[in-house]
Amino acid sequence: MTKIRLAGTVNDSITDGPGLRFAIFVQGCPHNCPGCHNPQTHDFAGGKDADTDDLLEQGLRNPLLCGVTFSGGEPMCQARALAELARKFRERGVDDIACYTGYLIEDLLAGKVDGAEELLRELDTLVDGPFIQARRTYEAKFKGSDNQRVIDVQATLEQGKVVLDTSERWN
Numbered sequence: 001m002t003k004i005r006l007a008g009t010v011n012d013s014i015t016d017g018p019g020l021r022f023a024i025f026v027q028g029c030p031h032n033c034p035g036c037h038n039p040q041t042h043d044f045a046g047g048k049d050a051d052t053d054d055l056l057e058q059g060l061r062n063p064l065l066c067g068v069t070f071s072g073g074e075p076m077c078q079a080r081a082l083a084e085l086a087r088k089f090r091e092r093g094v095d096d097i098a099c100y101t102g103y104l105i106e107d108l109l110a111g112k113v114d115g116a117e118e119l120l121r122e123l124d125t126l127v128d129g130p131f132i133q134a135r136r137t138y139e140a141k142f143k144g145s146d147n148q149r150v151i152d153v154q155a156t157l158e159q160g161k162v163v164l165d166t167s168e169r170w171n
Contacts, residue, residue: 002024002081006050007041007073011062017098017125018169021065022059026082029074035133037144041073052085067096067124076101076108079115086122098125101135105151105162106139123153125165142170 005027010016013023015022025038027047032039040046059068068089070082076099086097099119101108105128108116122160127142128149135145143150150170165171 001097002052002084003049004052004055004078004081004085005044005047005073006055007038007047009057009058011058012064013039013069013143016069016071016100017067017096019096020062020064021067021069021096021098022065022159023063023069023071024055024059024082024085025071026073026075026078028077029072029102031074031130032079033102033133033137038072044077052081052088055085056092059089061148066091067098068094070097070099070119072100074102075099076103076113076119079113079119083115083119083122086119090122095124097123098127102125102128102130103134104128105149105153105156120133120157121154123128125170126151126153140171 007025007027010023013021016023028044029042129147132145135147137146150165152163152165
């Protein structure tokens with residue numbers, strides 16, 4: 001039984017990736033991006049503890065579930081616990097797992113964030129980069145600012161270079 005510091009969940013999100021998704025918003029973020037959509041998630045002492053098994057069961061209750069999205073707050077600050085949760089979802093047949101992060105994937109792969117590589121191995125899609133208010137966009141489906149990238153994580157890991165997800169699903 002692993003704990004996650006949780007800000008909240010959305011059982012049937014249509015704004016945190018394609019399809020009907022179970023969105024998990026973790027508590028705590030070191031970025032404090034001006035204009036952040038979720039500033040209440042920044043305080044690491046906020047939120048509540050949640051058990052990964054309970055979150056798994058909550059997400060699986062939705063028979064129309066298309067995928068799971070980790071957001072926040074900053075998911076990479078709880079990377080190992082979220083990697084475990086992602087594996088549990090995959091074991092139960094969920095095969096579309098995404099994550100939002102204010103970090104760049106290059107920094108995550110360089111080991112600058114403890115446990116991040118473990119979580120990356122479990123992800124299909126990563127939306128990386130900080131939210132920049134001056135670059136806010138309403139044109140992109142699932143990004144807040146146009147500096148953020150939608151990355152095919154598994155192709156990136158296989159090829160050793162950033163591979164953008166240019167599919168219509170995410171763009």
